[in-house]
Amino acid sequence: MTSPRNGVAVRVESPTEGRNPRTADIDRVSTIDVLRMINDEDRKVPAAVAEALPELARAVDLGVAAISGGGRVHYVGAGTSGRLATLDAAELVPTFNAPADWFLAHHAGGQEALVRAVEEVEDLSGAAQIRRHAGENDLVVGVTASGRTPFVIGALEEARALGAHTVLVSNNASVPFTPDVLIALNTGPEAIAGSTRMKAGSAQKLVLTSFSTAVMVKLGRTYSNLMVSMRATNAKLRGRTIRILHEATGLPATECEQALAEASGDLKVALVHLLAGVPADRAAKALQDAKGHVRDALELLAR
Structure with a gap:
């Protein structure tokens, strides 16, 4: 891709770095039109993610296999990409009660770079991070708008050397590393050239949220x-679990509260107890045999 600079064609390594002809006059229009231009570009993000769903599905299956096999999922990124990955990993514990070591985020520059831009650290290899924390049963997911960030590519190369599977989420289909799965997001040039916290970041956020949720x-x-x-x-979570039990079973709150007490606060056990009509201890055993899958536990109890 080329971008004009003083009448001279200059090579641009990533589509996200090019100038967007649709927003060339963004500094000359009214405030509402500035926002319309940005919004028009943002509308392209879901379509870009939709095109990558087959590859995303393959990545999900690798993630499931890694965790089911005793491994972990590692996110690796720098700048906006690393912050989005860190946020996604952090939210899985309170949302799904996932063990804290199922998803680990490695952000170039560490904690300091999460709250303050430290641009130079993305040029360092992330190989050492992966060498210390990953193994052959793991999945390493690199996230980078350009597809070329040395911190991310170095981490993926090290992951492959360790025998781990690799996924690369990139807003550039032309990358220097061939992962097991390449999720290429064609979001094109940003409303503000090179500002990948915009469309590129939005697409990455959708991919990461969809990946981890799936x-x-x-x-x-x-x-x-x-x-x-x-x-x-706590009281807040107790109220939420009662509402979830009510939604799932249609039973009165009083029965849901009693079931939750009999299950020692374990929502899944209480749910299977109510839906299958079996004692809480049998519900717990069925869930254990079903590896935590509620529907599979219910099928076991129905036999």
Whole structure:
């Protein structure tokens, strides 16, 4: 891709770095038109993600296999990409009661770079991070708008050397590393050239959220579309679990409260107890045999 600079064609390594002809006059229009231009570009994001769904599905299956086999999922990124990956990993614990080590995020520059831009660290290789924390049973997911960030590529190369599977989420289809799965997001040039916190970042956020949520669903952390892998450890969560039990069973809150008490605050056990009409201890055993999948536990109890 080329971009004009003073009448001279200059080579641009990534589509996200090019100038967008649709927003060339963004500094000359009214405030509402600035926002319209940005919004028009943002509308292209879901379509770009939709085109990558087959590859995303392959990545989800690799993530499920890694965790089911005793491994972990590692996110690797720098700048906006690394912050989005860190956010996604952090939210899985409260949302799905996922063990904290199922998803680990490695952000170039560490904690300091999460709140303050430290641009030079993305040029360092992330190989050492992966060498210390990953193994052959793991999945390493690199996230980078350009597809060429040295921190990410170095981490993926090290992951492959360790025998781990690799996924690369990139807003550039031309990358220097061939992962097991390449999720290429064709979001094109940004409204503001090179500002990849815009469309590129939005697309990455959708991919990461969809990826991790789908992994949790396939691992049985939901029943239908309800979050059931949570424990009632405080008043707020107790109220939420009662509402979830009511939604799933249609039973009165009083019966749901009693079931939750009999299940020692374990929502899944209480749910199977209510739906199958068996004692809480039998519900717990069925869930154990079904590896935590509510529907599979119900089928076991129906035999």
